Amino acid sequence: MARKSVCAEVATCGAVRPDFAKLGKTARGFQQAEKLVLGHAPTIAITPVSDGRGGAYEDNLARTWGMAEKVYDLLMNNVKQPDGSPIRVVVAPEIVYGARTAARAQEYYATQGVSANIWVGRSWSYSDELMGAMMGIGSTEWQQCAYGLNQTDRPGAVWLKAFTAAMDEKKRPIFCVYSPELEDEEAPLSDFVAGRLLRFARCAVAVAYMRGKNYLSIGGVSMGIIGSDVRRNAMLNYFGMGTVSVDQSIINGRLNTGFYDHEEVPKAIAFLKKFKMSMFNKPKDRRNGLSDAQLLETCAKMTLIVRDLMNGNAKLADARYAKKWGFTSNVEYAQGANAIVAGTQGQRQWTDYNPNFDVTESILNSSFDWNGFRSPRVIATENDSKNGVGMLAANLVSGGVPQLFADIRTNWTPSSIKKATGVDVSKICPRGIIDKRNSGAAALDYAVDIFKLVKGSGKMTIQQVWQAICADKKLQDKLIELAIKGTTYMNAALTYFPGDGLSSHFTSPGNMPMTAYRYNMVGELLTCSIVEGETVELPKKVADHITMVTDRTWPETYWTPREMTSFEYMSKIGPNHDGNSFGLIGADLLTFNAMLRIPVDMHNMEKEDIFRPTLWDRFGGDDYRACAFLGPVYV
């Protein structure tokens, strides 16, 4: 007789035995899923802890659960997944006060796929002995936070300090939340406490959301740009992400064999025709000889193909659909790369003969297309994967905001502007501006002041502004209408792009808060730069001059950093591209990078906005030493 096992069903521990014989006879297909990019929903645990001694436990029972409830409601009401769906928050089955209650929590968290944990306590607890709650599967990768109540009847702070010290000793970085003011337990969480918990939660959600998903590299290195050298180990070790590479020839293969979504082609073309078009090149001057109509059609099809390469398309696996439209279905190719971010090389091998990717990048990066408002996909120009992953990080911590890819084109000081145009802009942009002008493509949302769409946006975070837009069809329609009105698709300069293309030309409105960021590789070390600032509206004469002497067909955004000259930014930013987000997300990006142990080489955040694990304080706040001591999370 088998000995009594800890597991009730000895053979399988409750898991169902698959019918292997049946599986061996089942043909594969495209398995539909609710989500575009597959992966477990980010799940945060709330672990209430308390003094286990008789009497003390009972005295703390209701108020400890009261804290957990407030944190639960705060997260559920404010933090969303980047696609707008709710995050998962799970709560320990009972208050954790010792090794066995901790083990129960752990067992439960393992079944729930927890990846971040917030400990809440108002009393003394046997700190080190509660860690059993986080010793389960993947716990070294969990993001940890502890919130200790600032009150007098029980020592929430004493527990908090004992606990974070224990975590530091174990090299488990933990974010510490403690109110500077005494807290009223009958009142809602203070702004300070709520702000820190939300920052932790949304960054932990971003970290969990990107994990296990892929960067799709379409093509290789563009014109010697080091950013487009996709560093596969860096993606894996720092972000927990995979990388998939395809040659650009796959796009021609799909164009030539009709391997795309035929029903969507006319919709895409009709949508593009809503924009102003400036087709000033002659077909005979295009190396491929495409007519204007063929150029538009090819750009539309390329957009559909890149979308399918990223996230797959059931129709491409459907033999009947394929037969109807005259191509051959292919289940393998229909799957896509489960990509959460992609890059298109474009220049030069592709663009020397074919239309460029400007329509593809500008439409996919936007929050809308011919099917209406939807989550932006993140696509990096010139396959600059290090900028692409920054755009992804910013997209995730901001709760899904589309991101602006930019060439750092020119630094203009007020004196240079005066010399070139005679106009004095020293009051408009005393610290100078960076002309951010990507070589033809940028999310069309940046043609619009999205803050003006939302009432009271001046007092809202960018996450709240974006949630307001996502919740209101009227605002979405307005955004789409303004973006279309503000954008002109213009032919490309044939000297750069012999195969032509359609650049998305617009000018971003001024006075919008905007954060610039950039990841850099230094040998094997990844670093990040984060600078907050705002867009600038230049006098028409100045803007026209800069446009005409630079490239009039490209999207342009004039930006000035806060408390820093544009020249200082130009001098210190790493490469030729940066990413940019609506809103001020510098503090979120600092926290996000600390979670992934990526040091920040330049930022302009105030001291009180820096929220990093307590372990950083043991290194005197030295981000580089703390990150080096811990190393990347996913090694």
Ligand code: MN
């Ligand atoms: Mn570029």
